[in-house]
Amino acid sequence: MRVTVPDPDQALRAYLYADPAAHSLSPHMHAAAFAHAGLNGTYEARRVLPADLPQAVQALRSAGTLGANLSLPHKETVLPLLDDLSSAARLIGAVNTIVHRGGQLSGDNTDAPGLLAALRDAGLDDAGRGSVVILGAGGAARAAAFVALSDLARPTWVVNRTLGRAQALAADFSGLGNVQAAPAIDVPWEAAQVVINASSAGLNDPDQTPLDATFLARLPAGALIYDMVYKPAETRLIREAHARGLRAHNGLGMLAHQARLAFQAWTGTDVPVQVFLDALRAAGAPR
Ligand SMILES: NC(=O)c1ccc[n+]([C@@H]2O[C@H](COP(=O)([O-])OP(=O)(O)OC[C@H]3O[C@@H](n4cnc5c(N)ncnc54)[C@H](OP(=O)(O)O)[C@@H]3O)[C@@H](O)[C@H]2O)c1
Structure with a gap:
């Protein structure tokens, strides 16, 4: 699914790569965060099959792309496709957030x-x-x-x-x-x-x-x-x-905080966790 804030032509872009991806609540959380931060951005959940991951990761190097979240089954297999890893991501052996800056892709783990x-x-x-x-x-x-x-x-x-x-x-x-x-x-x-x-x-x-x-x-x-x-x-x-x-x-709470920390890594803005929790609840997440 795709959740878009106004003026998509100039929007900053972030993604979720997962398989399956359609059920994800992350687009709701990040759309709310972009709106709260006053940023023009989109967050799209994309179904990416394992064989297509290298190409999908390579596409994150384009201008205007903030990065991506990763979920099953890509959190571990993505490691060799990235330019550098945080020490936590390296030790945990899993990346749930890729941050793009100037063509470079860094892997982090905001689950921890x-x-x-x-x-x-x-x-x-x-x-x-x-x-x-x-x-x-x-x-x-x-x-x-x-x-x-x-x-x-x-x-x-x-x-x-x-x-x-x-x-x-x-x-x-x-x-x-x-x-x-x-x-x-x-x-x-x-x-x-x-x-x-x-x-x-x-x-x-x-x-x-x-x-x-x-x-x-x-x-x-x-x-x-x-x-x-x-x-x-x-x-x-x-x-x-x-x-x-x-x-x-x-x-x-963990789901909301990992999203908050990914959003902060991409944009530099620390949006209150309540914005993410409210978005989850509005999207029908169980309380
Ligand atoms: N709240 C959040 O933000 C958040 C973030 C990340 C993950 N999670 C949740 O954390 C859970 C684990 O995720 P993961 O990525 O670590 O999965 P994973 O790598 O597939 O590991 C699953 C683990 O659960 C065990 N398990 C599976 N079914 C079980 C059962 N019926 N009884 C006892 N143990 C069982 C497995 O044991 P074996 O080794 O014996 O197979 C394995 O240790 C999932 O429910 C996921 O949704 C939540």
Whole structure:
């Protein structure tokens, strides 16, 4: 879909490259951001097949193009097509934002700082020094590991359906701090302060959960559950956490913050996150 602000002839251009792309809410967020910033810009979600990615990336070098967001299945395969990478993108091994300047393309990962900002909004402070438990071992889990180790500097546990992938993730990030992979049964849940669901369990399925509720029951009362899934708005993980009196949030805040940070990287303008959240809600995102 294409969302355009007035005077498209002179508009700055940004894109989403993904497959599929039609369902994306990003055009709504960025159209609202362009309007709020008083900039003449367009953001178009384009379905790009894997074989067409090199050509699509090359096209971003043209004048007037700000850059692009990347989603499945391009976040990892795009790396060798770019001129440089931020240290976060390099370590995470995934790029969700390409910034174009003067023919040069830089790869960044705004999922990681987007998650950090969403955790702060959800009430995470530095008062406790409890550990972080990450559920999942894909690209989103790698962004979460970067935040847990690099920004929060907390002991970090990685739990995944396939233990070998959690072990590989922990090995990749061991240079950043104390990170271990383990089956859920071996995690010291009583010492955890934050549990981040970075797995796709629960996505579009209200009955699926990445974590047996018996482990939720072992968390301290002040623990925070952050589920990156935002559809449905209330996953089974969030429901079961609330039932135990725990704080629990869905991934809508992260989605809004990663878009805010991409928009800022492209335009230099920090549009308030509420503009992105309002656009998501106006476009029918679950609350
Ligand atoms: N809110 C946001 O802004 C935001 C940003 C990025 C991602 N996300 C969400 O984060 C999730 C993960 O994304 P990704 O890119 O990291 O995906 P990915 O690379 O495909 O990884 C998926 C992970 O989920 C695990 N998993 C899948 N189904 C499961 C199930 N039924 N039970 C337990 N674990 C299961 C996989 O385990 P195996 O290793 O065993 O296959 C794997 O670790 C998605 O739901 C995505 O929408 C949200």
